Amino acid sequence: MITSLHIRNFKSWADTGEMRLAPITGLFGANSSGKTSILQFLLLLKQTVDSKDRQRVLHLGDERSLISLGSFHDILHRHQIERALDFELHWRPFGMRLPGLSAQPSPRKVQATAPTDELSFSAAIRSVRAGELDVMHVERFAYRFRERALGLVPGYCLVAEGYPNQEELQAPGNLPAPDRFYGFPREVEASRSQAEDIEDFTAAFEKLFDRLYYLGPLREYPHRSYLWTGAVPGDVGPRGEGAIPALIAARTRNGSMDSVDAFGARPLEHRVAAWLQRLGLVFDFTLQAVTPSAREYEVKVRQTAGSAEVLITDVGFGVSQVLPVLVLCYYAPEGSILLLEQPEIHLHPAVQAGLADVFVEVMKERRIQIILESHSEHLMRRLQRRIAEEQLRPEQAALYFTTMADGASRLERLQLDRFGNITNWPQDFFGDEFGELAAMAEAEMRRQQAEEATQTA
Numbered sequence: 001m002i003t004s005l006h007i008r009n010f011k012s013w014a015d016t017g018e019m020r021l022a023p024i025t026g027l028f029g030a031n032s033s034g035k036t037s038i039l040q041f042l043l044l045l046k047q048t049v050d051s052k053d054r055q056r057v058l059h060l061g062d063e064r065s066l067i068s069l070g071s072f073h074d075i076l077h078r079h080q081i082e083r084a085l086d087f088e089l090h091w092r093p094f095g096m097r098l099p100g101l102s103a104q105p106s107p108r109k110v111q112a113t114a115p116t117d118e119l120s121f122s123a124a125i126r127s128v129r130a131g132e133l134d135v136m137h138v139e140r141f142a143y144r145f146r147e148r149a150l151g152l153v154p155g156y157c158l159v160a161e162g163y164p165n166q167e168e169l170q171a172p173g174n175l176p177a178p179d180r181f182y183g184f185p186r187e188v189e190a191s192r193s194q195a196e197d198i199e200d201f202t203a204a205f206e207k208l209f210d211r212l213y214y215l216g217p218l219r220e221y222p223h224r225s226y227l228w229t230g231a232v233p234g235d236v237g238p239r240g241e242g243a244i245p246a247l248i249a250a251r252t253r254n255g256s257m258d259s260v261d262a263f264g265a266r267p268l269e270h271r272v273a274a275w276l277q278r279l280g281l282v283f284d285f286t287l288q289a290v291t292p293s294a295r296e297y298e299v300k301v302r303q304t305a306g307s308a309e310v311l312i313t314d315v316g317f318g319v320s321q322v323l324p325v326l327v328l329c330y331y332a333p334e335g336s337i338l339l340l341e342q343p344e345i346h347l348h349p350a351v352q353a354g355l356a357d358v359f360v361e362v363m364k365e366r367r368i369q370i371i372l373e374s375h376s377e378h379l380m381r382r383l384q385r386r387i388a389e390e391q392l393r394p395e396q397a398a399l400y401f402t403t404m405a406d407g408a409s410r411l412e413r414l415q416l417d418r419f420g421n422i423t424n425w426p427q428d429f430f431g432d433e434f435g436e437l438a439a440m441a442e443a444e445m446r447r448q449q450a451e452e453a454t455q456t457a
Contacts, residue, residue: 001092001369002042002208002337003118008086009077011037012409019411022398023363026380027373028429029402034409035373039339041087042212042371043067044075049209054179057125057136066214066238072127072136078407081127084139088122093204094211094335094367119204120144123181138178143201150198152178158188163197213332214238215324217342222312222320225290226297235332240324246331247272247287248297272326276301279354281319283307321346325355329362337369344376356382360392377430387420394418401426 005019012034019038027035043066044058051059060075061068069075076085123141127134142151148162156175176185182205184198219240232249233242250268273285284302286309299312301319312319325343332338344352356379362368374380380399386392399414399422415423 002089003092004090006088007041009083010041010085011075011077013037014077014408016411020398023369023396024359025371025398027400027402028380033402033404035402039341039373040067042339043214044069046209046212048180049206057138057181084124084126086124088120090118090120091208092118121182121205125181138181141182150201211333211335212337213328214339215240215328217345219321219324224311224313228295228297236324236328243324243327244299246327250331268330271330275326275358276319279351281351317346318348318351322351326358329358329368335367337371340370340372342374343372344374344379349378352376352378353382355379360386384420387416401429
């Protein structure tokens with residue numbers, strides 16, 4: 001779980017300040033106020049970690065990647081090429097042993113799951129001139145765990161803190177460039193007695209982004225039938241295109257990508273069907289094999305107990321829009337991080353509110369972290385209600401409001417009390433409701449006066 005994020009000089013953000021992230025984190029605000037850029041930054045890190053090119057500092061994207069951000073010049077705030085892109089994030093590893101990072105010399109295997117066992121990573125990346133080209137250059141990076149720290153400083157000198165053999169870990173400058181933006185050069189790993197510590201840091205960082213999944217706002221339109229190749233999808237895809245293949249694959253794996261989780265043997269499609277019914281979208285949801293070979297499938301629904309069974313393509317758009325959200329929440333491995341961009345899009349207000357209950361459930365029962373960008377007042381209000389009902393603790397939700405002023409984004413954390421009230425409600429958060437009511441009352445008064453004048457004339 002990511003516990004905090006601090007970004008400087010990225011797109012519309014000169015400085016986000018330290019963002020404390022919770023199991024459910026919501027970004028709200030006007031269009032083009034910087035919400036999406038925060039998600040894009042995490043996706044930038046993920047697709048760089050996933051990239052096969054270890055020499056590429058940042059994978060800014062292409063037509064096949066999660067996002068395409070253009071050039072390094074394009075992503076810098078106000079295109080200030082002389083400034084570095086600077087960031088720091090903290091996280092708690094999920095279910096991962098960090099053998100080399102124990103504060104105790106023995107045993108070496110230590111489970112890093114306690115709230116205080118946070119790792120942090122910070123880096124600065126800038127543009128430098130190489131011949132006739134501007135190239136990305138890792139200026140520095142550092143990892144920290146408990147009292148230990150390892151990193152590279154300008155000139156690529158390895159530095160360390162908190163080690164009993166700290167003098168062994170001092171390396172001269174002019175080491176080779178790091179792998180991507182976060183990996184120590186192989187020469188350091190091969191020549192230091194504490195190489196395990198170096199490997200553990202990078203492995204923990206890569207594991208964090210291996211468990212990060214993204215669903216965008218534009219979902220794929222449903223098909224009348226689905227041909228399954230037998231492949232097991234890694235996730236549902238950024239447009240939800242893998243949602244049905246994931247359901248089919250889960251039949252053979254008895255649940256999520258991790259197989260059996262907190263729900264035991266309850267099939268994934270049953271969980272999804274139960275939520276579709278609970279959200280009031282359908283009465284029944286089934287996945288049916290069209291052919292005996294079970295390679296072609298149809299998705300059928302009944303909207304009421306007495307209605308006919310029809311294909312998912314023949315009902316409203318809401319079912320196909322929410323389906324990838326539900327599948328991802330239960331298909332992703334336990335302990336995953338889900339980035340959701342406008343999960344409420346095309347959904348009825350009641351269903352938008354119900355999504356908050358989905359997120360609360362998977363947060364509790366599957367230890368999923370939800371980081372979402374939304375315009376839904378209904379979703380946020382349901383989270384507030386669950387806090388008031390003591391089904392969600394205030395510290396389990398972090399809600400932020402973004403604004404834009406003079407070309408720079410600003411971030412304000414909304415303060416939630418133990419009853420779910422927001423004590424620092426921003427002006428015009430979801431529009432000027434009072435202003436709309438006042439304008440409507442004024443228009444009503446003018447019309448009544450005009451009608452009365454006509455009647456007396």
